[in-house]
Amino acid sequence: MTEPFKPELVCPAGTPASLRTAVDAGADAIYCGFQGPTNARNFPGLNFTPEEMEQSARYAQDHGAKILAAINSFPTAGRTDIWKSAIDDAVRIGVDAIIVADIGMARYLHRDHPDQRIHLSVQAGASSPEAINYYCKHFDVKRVVLPRILTVAEIKQVHDAIPCEIEAFVFGNIGMMAEGRCALSSYATGISTNLDGACSAAHCVHYNEDEQGNMTTRLGEFAIDRYSRNESAGYPVICKGRYNSEHKTEYYAFEEPVSLNLTRLLPDLIKAGVTALKIEGRQRSRAYIRNVVSAFRQTVDAYAAGEDPDITDLLALTEGHRQNEGAFRSKTWK
Amino acid sequence: MTANTQNPGLVKSPAISKYLPPLPLLPLQPVLARIVKTIVRRQPGLFARLGPGTKKKFLIDPTNLPIVFLLEPDPQNPKLTAIDRRKDIERDVYIGGTFMTLLRMIDSQTDSDALFFSRDLKVSGDSEAMVALRNALDDMDSTLADDVAAAFGPLAKPMRSFLDSFNKIAESKS
């Protein structure tokens, strides 16, 4: 394989208008979810009705783009019907793949719709070849979305040991905790990331600004960060907040409010065997999608053409206006 | 969540409000009413996305203008009212930023999360309603300019210059 491989650019959409924006900006595939708890971005006003999903699928497919339905949260017993009917709807609509996380829902999908292409969500937390192979063997998974915890070298090792494609996050909000197994938000609010699809559910988030312009972000009863007047803010999530311990005060105990940006590592990722590059942000606006997708489209095309792309500065769109390469470059991040 | 009138961000524009005479807001009301009715007609999906947010009061504060807007997106009786910023206004959600910031956000020209991260956009109150409004607006295919044009037909051009004049006031204050 000496020819430069051109990876698939997988882009987010939280609304039909965002989806059309992503398609028009050059996305190869768009991932999106149904309204309600079946997907991991269950926020007010976001996501698709089955009718909208169907129209959006036609729009994407008519324009040569794929549509991937994210049904990637975890139903508790007694609620599985909601997830199963979302899966049935997605199959009926003819989406190109369904992204699942729950092992029970993977089983249902593979059993009842054996011809449907399955992608394993990052929420499944399959980080080792052994775990990925297990899912491939039982559910014929065609692609795994890797957790954002592996270095490029580790991704290469995974690639060489598994039968399916790899999709890797290259831009957006970097998850600090193992996806699909984080109950921090649930501990503070009672609304679960895993079971309800909402990390830091909107109605539990409160911003208070004092007379001096200092802003406190509160999740439920807990103050998770405080920004001085001109300090950039971040997402209202526990893993990006500042806390005190006996050793340090007002420090980012988990991670600073930075965004992942792997633009510079794209050639290495492609060499490591990554088939699809994923942009995070189904909760973001059309403006974000238009800017990020166009920038990545140009960059990927330039690399594929053997050119050294002019790396567009995406800094303004990043959380806290800062970016890093997370775990991908080296282990010193861990 | 109960509505309240406390608003640290609101009356804190004394530089503007201190020297102003009572504002002649009356001529503005029918114009706003017409814009809103047109948006309702052209964007029926808006309310479905808003969900419970349709029952909320959104205070939209162009911080460099002498007035603020109260949006009540009830599908039965949607209202957008211009109010003198010196008044106490009952609201569930507060959204503040310069006129241009707000306009660019409503027209999906800039990313509201980015505006929030950079602190150009200030928000408080009912976060659920706020997020729903943001997402509902973001799903509108046409821009506010399109809707203004649709609302006023041949009068659209004078309306645009009317909006532009607001912009000029805003720019001179910022």
Next chain:
Amino acid sequence: MQSKLSLGPVLFNWSPEQWRDFYFQVADEAPVDTVYIGEVICSKRAPLFEPVLEEVVTRLTEAGKQLIFSTLSETASAVDRRLVERTASADEFFIEANDASALEYLEGKPHAIGPHINTFNEESLEFFAENGAKIISLSPEIPKQGIKELAGFAEKLDIELEVQIYGRMGLALSARCYSARAHNRTKDTCQFICDKDLDGMVIETMEGRPFLAINGIQTMSYSCLNLAGEISELQNMGIPRYRISPHSIGTIETCKTFRDLLDGKTSPEKAVEEMKQNTIDAPFSNGFYHDKSGYDWQQA
């Protein structure tokens, strides 16, 4: 059928001596049926306990405890993968899988599914049962209704469900070590700094409210789960197994108290009062069970 009491694996980085002595005391005094051992949090810690592992296994076995070896909860590096392989393919032992990496090695032989693997619904339950699972420990995040529904299915599938009833709750896992980070170190240069915190390192909000506890790559609740008031309800649902997660203070006594509760020999109120006198410095919570915030405490 008598309710079974289990002791989950020690999740903290205790010294090998403390670790050994703790399990000796468990063997001698704790009225538990099952004891889980093994390093679940960090592959770097595993070799520390190896010199004393054999004595501990012998002592627990001689005391008549059912021994289950728990695998690592997160697998990323080559070292992690080797540890999972070595634990999970030890054929002479009953194994608890805590990450999908271990499942491949356990297929077709009787094993347990740990609380770090999501078993939230009947489809998952059936899948694990088909592949040899006999015991499934549930995530503490599952509310009452979810447990109740699962209990109905588990009985038909010949699966024994286990519910954590005591101890700090594991809330999240990460690739990054937060104990090391608090000391300006990284996971690679940690020098095992997590051994300073026998029950986790408490972090509080900027307003001074204790919030979470850090245990290496794991983030735990600050509050200590206590389902004393919910025991009889769980028994009525048909839950056969109850799991206590060990702490450096009061664990043996807590096992005794819960044994009495399970046998109907004490009341929840009395049990909670007793446990309050002999536990880590943190409030009790049972919010997840009641479909509320995890830190919430509903008085029995």
